[in-house]
Amino acid sequence: IIPKYNRRRQAIDWLRQSEQSFRLVQEAFLALGYPTLEAVCEQFDGFSVTRDPDTSEQERVEMLEQFTRLLVPDLVAVMPLPPCKIIKSEKAAWRGMTACIPLSGKISKFRGIAIRYRLPYVALKSSLLHSTNFGTALSTYLHELAHMFGGDRSASFSQVLSELMDVTLSNACLVAQWQEQWENHGTLSGNCR
Known part of the structure; x- marks a missing residue:
């Protein structure tokens, strides 16, 4: 399990390196169905799990x-x-x-x-x-x-x-x-x- 702080840092670093197009939005957009950056990172296997x-x-x-x-x-x-x-x-x-x-x-x-x-x-x-x-x-x-x-x-x-x-x-x-x-x-x- 990756601590929340590290999940965010890893997801941001992953986004910078990836070819995925993803726009960071405020948390309120979750109600409209926008995924979190962490969810997208996980979907594309971007976390450093050991x-x-x-x-x-x-x-x-x-x-x-x-x-x-x-x-x-x-x-x-x-x-x-x-x-x-x-x-x-x-x-x-x-x-x-x-x-x-x-x-x-x-x-x-x-x-x-x-x-x-x-x-x-x-x-x-x-x-x-x-x-x-x-x-x-x-x-x-x-x-x-x-x-x-x-x-x-x-x-x-x-x-x-x-x-x-x-x-x-x-x-x-x-x-x-x-x-x-x-x-x-x-x-x-x-x-x-």
Whole structure:
């Protein structure tokens, strides 16, 4: 079940991306038979509803998780990686998503930045797990993990994204090796391209 606030946000994002023609009207038009934006979005399978990954998807998810553990062991040491789910519809507005549950008690930090939320899951579109999409899958996965620190517009979220980009770019050889493994579903060659 998607909370009302997120249903509205997802429906608006879906409308911006879709080829559907829909005019937003006031709530009073419901009495005249006009559907809500949310109803139209649902009709066209536009919501980011999740499911568990299938076997082949799980292999790619595990690769993302293993790579993340190598890339940012200091993050994983203070906050375990959440389970990864799959967004059911490729028509959904977002390539990735998560839910943020405020933390209480002792606040852990990653590189001096407070972790504010527990993520019960991270979800990705199945198409991101294709053999040609390592960069997109990894960047979307890391983006969703960064929500431990805040929402898309928060300063701490932005700061963590910069930290994650820095550590990723500083490990270009490792990224190239894992991209090769991702593309070939094989073993690491040990050589950079």
